Amino acid sequence: MHPALQGILTIAFGVGGCVGYFYLSNIILDHAIFPARGTHIARNIRRANIVRPWLFLLPALLALGLYLAYPVFETLRLSLTERVPGGGSVFVGLDNYKQMLGEDKFWEALQNNFLWLLVVPAGATAFGLLAAQLTDRIAWGNLAKSLIFMPMAISFVGAAVIWKLVYDARxxxxxxxxxxxxxxxxxxxxxxxxWLTIPFWNSFFLMAVLIWIQTGFAMVILSAALRGVPEDTIEAAIVDGANPFQIFFRIKMPQIMGTIVVVWTTITIVVLKVFDIVFAMTNGQWQTQVLANYMFDKLFRANDWGVGSASAMVIMLLVSPILIWNVYNARKEMR
Amino acid sequence: MNSIAGHKSGLTWAVHISVLLLVGLWIFPTVGLLVSSFRTADQISSSGWWRAMFPTEQNLTLRTATPDTQVKIGDLYVIEGNLFEVKAGKSAAISAWGVTSREIDAYKSGDQAELRKGGLLTVQSDGSYRLESDTEISGKRGPRVFVTAVVPPEFTLKNYETILISGNATDNMAKAFINTLTVTIPATIIPILIAAFAAYALAWMEFPGRALLIAAIVGLLVVPLQLALIPLLKVHNEIGIGKGYLGAWMAHTGFGLPLAIYLLRNYMIGIPRDIIENARVDGATDFQIFIRIVLPLSFPALASFAIFQFLWTWNDLLVALVFLIDSTGETTVMTKQIVEMLGTRGGNWEILATSAFVSISVPLVVFFAMQKYLVRGLLAGSVK
Structure with a gap:
């Protein structure tokens, strides 16, 4: 079957299936299981309303459970086992982690990842803040913003080609x-x-690509935050004789600190998962390895699921503090 | 006061110039790719793309007309013509030329050179030449002439023709383009529907465990999808999907759901309570409220997420590598094909630039057309 036709059928099945599921399950609930008539009408309506949220949630919960929650535990299990020839696997405790910690490439990847974590969020946030502040009050600010924002739409692979042309050597x-x-x-x-083969510095040439992409994101968020800074605080500062730099650093920056942290952490997560840029530009050669690419190497080139899963768990571990912080904030907000 | 006013306008100028520089810096690399995609391989390798608008000096290897066009004038055998006729469509000013590859700039235009095989050659700056010899000129092809010429700027659509229509298997992106589209559209539509119902339940229905579920979704937002690769590949193999579109659609749906639910819930909770309460009092069921009221009102949030998911699935490489592309390569997507070209055709910038531009053109169009919703989605997704 032609893939395009298959695609159209899938859309039809997917959309039709979803709508059908929600529609029919509601009808069955209201008319067959707990009909809103007869002697137990009040009890039936109450019971139907207890069940209904779970009808609405069921497909999403199934998908989330299978595609995101289950893999976390399965990866943890895989990282503690070793595949044996002929199928099946045996429990090997922490051997995979030990093997991984003994590899130079892993330490190189970890070291590079920390370098990325230091440079990219800082660079993108700083450039984003600069762009947001500068474009705030000028007539063609929106045009400037949308041009700086544009790389967000470009794939990491596309960006890799664009920047390889910039770095080309004859x-x-x-x-x-x-x-x-x-x-x-x-x-x-x-x-x-x-440029891409000079050890240590080449990582920075790769980071430039991600900074280039992420600056637009930082700019959009920070620009909205800057707009939200109350006018009267700025006017008071002007009256007191503050110069533009003092206004920016002493008045505006402290008031948008919360947003800066959000932007910083969001970009941090992108950095931890960065894969395509390194994969397409150097594939981890010349000491540019990063964790996500190291993991891909282990899983699909070396075919070593144990060590691959162990390195995935390292990425998970690095993401966890942000995960906990986000959940904590979300819960605080809901109260 | 004057000095203060002067200072202010100076600062305004500085702001305008800084913004101009910043924007220039940001679009410069992309413009380079765009310009390169309209140049021939010769032009790309002989001058930087930023010179594409100006005439460039190039070294060309041309030939005179074939010996069977020679005419006998008196005692001499003569071939006459224009060097640029042979390589059609070009005209240029020749500054220097030569007859061996070791000395390509031995003569100036108008000079006369003696060929190794005998005969005298004269080349004028407009490319016209006269080759004369007292013996008959032999050989199948005319002698080579190496010229250094200033070639006017020239742009071509040939690269796009190669990439989209006529190229061979490794260069032609038409199929990968269709494949990418096939992955993207279902993977964008299906999660929206599933997420919208879940978001409504989380925003407007009371049930035990709601707060816990919302917290879990916030947590799942940042779970790296790297963790899911092997476990899900195993699941897909066990239930018989293997590698293919179905697996890719399901994977994209699963990975997109947390953001979709989060964005939509944040938006739906902002719908005025009165509207929903009134509908309830009037006897509408939750299903009706959702379809008739909440879904239409949530259009901006739906659009935001649709753009995110579209960009993400169109630009994705990892999910396609793991869940979609099997050993036959029939289902390859553009990102994968470009990575392969980077490996095998690293120097062929005309092919690389054009294919990369074909792949980023669709997201760019979507981006500029629907930027408003994208920005809104970003703000809703991270500030709250």
Missing amino acids: PPGAEQIGVLNAIYIYYGGDEAQQ
């Missing part, structure tokens, strides 16, 4: 077609550099 003597090398040569560099 042999000596040939005309440089990568912007970075063209600038480097123009300002007296003697030979084109293969």
Whole structure:
């Protein structure tokens, strides 16, 4: 069957199935199981209303349970087992973790991930804040914002191609077609550099790609927050003779600190999962490995589910503080 | 006071210039890709794309016309013509030329050179030449001429033709484009429906455990999908889906749900309580309230999530690699194909740039058309 046709059928089945499920289950509940008539009318309506929320929630709970909750526990289990030839697996305790901790590539990935965690959220938030503040009061601010925001729509793979062109190097003597090398040569560099193969610094060239993508996100959120800063606090500062920099750093920044933290943590999570950029640009060569790509390597190249799952658990562990913090905040808000 | 006023306008100028620089910096790389996708391979490798608008000096290898066009004038055998006729469609000003690859700039336009096989060649700056020899000129093809010429800017749609229509299996993206679309549309629509019902229950229905469920969904928002790869691949294999569209649709649905439920619930809870209470008093059931009132009112939130999910599934690589693309490669998506090209055709920028631009053009159109909803969704999703 042609995939497009299959797609249309799936939409029809999926949408029809969902609507049918919700519609029919409601009818059955109201007319067959707890009919709103007869002698027990009040009791029936009450009971129907107790069951109904779960009818509404059932498909979502099933999908969430199967696709997000179950894998957390299954991955934990897999990380403690080793596959044996011929199917099946045996419990090996912490052996996978020990093996992983003994690998240089793992430490390289962990070290790089921490570097990413330091640089990317800071860089994207700083640029986002700068862009939000600068575009706030100018006439063409919205146009500027939407252009800076644009990379959000570009895939990591697309961004990888875009930036590989920026970093491109040609042999000596040939005309440089990568912007970075063209600038480097123009300002007296003697030979084109293969930027992505210079250990340590190449990670920063990869981070630039993610900062470029995430700055728009930071800008949009922070720009809304800056708009929310009460006018009178700013006017009071102007009356007291504060200069624009003082107004920004002493008046506006403290008032949007909460939003800055939210932006920072959101980008942190993106960084922890970063995979496509490294996969497409260096594939972890030249000491650019990161955890998510290390994990992919282990799972699908080395076919080692034990160590792969162990490294996935490390990512989960790094995400957990943010997860707990978010849940804590959400609960506080609901009270 | 004047000095203060002057200072202020100076600052305004500084702001305008900084914004201009920032925007320039941000769109520069993308513009590079766009411009490169309209240039030929020769142009891309001979000059940076930022020079595409200006004439460039290029080294070209051309040939004179074939010897069977020679005419005998008096004692001499002569071939005459224009070098650029052979390589059609080009015209340029020749500044230097040569007859061996070791010395490609040995002669200036108008000079006369002696060929190794005998004969005298004269090349003018407009490309016209005259080759004369006192013996008959032999060989199947005309002798090579290496020229250094200033070529006017030129743009071509040929790259797009290669990528979309005529290219071979590795270059042609038409199929991957359709595949990407096939993954994306169901994976965008199905989670919206499931999430909308759940969000309504979480926002407007009273039941024990509601707060706990909301907290769980907030928690699931940040669970890395990396954890799900192996367990779900196992599940898919066990229930017989294996790798394919169905698995990819289900995976995208599952991974998109937390954000969908969270966004929609946050939005639905903002619907005035009066509207819903009144409907209840009038005897509407929850199902009717949801279909007739809440769903239409939630349109902006539905649109926000739809854009997020569309961008995410269109741009996805990881889920496609794990759940969709099998060893036959029949179901490959654009992101995967581009990664492969980066490996095998790393230097062919005309192919790479064009294919990358084909893949990002759809999200860009969606982005610029529906930016309002995207921004709204972002604000609802993270500030609250």
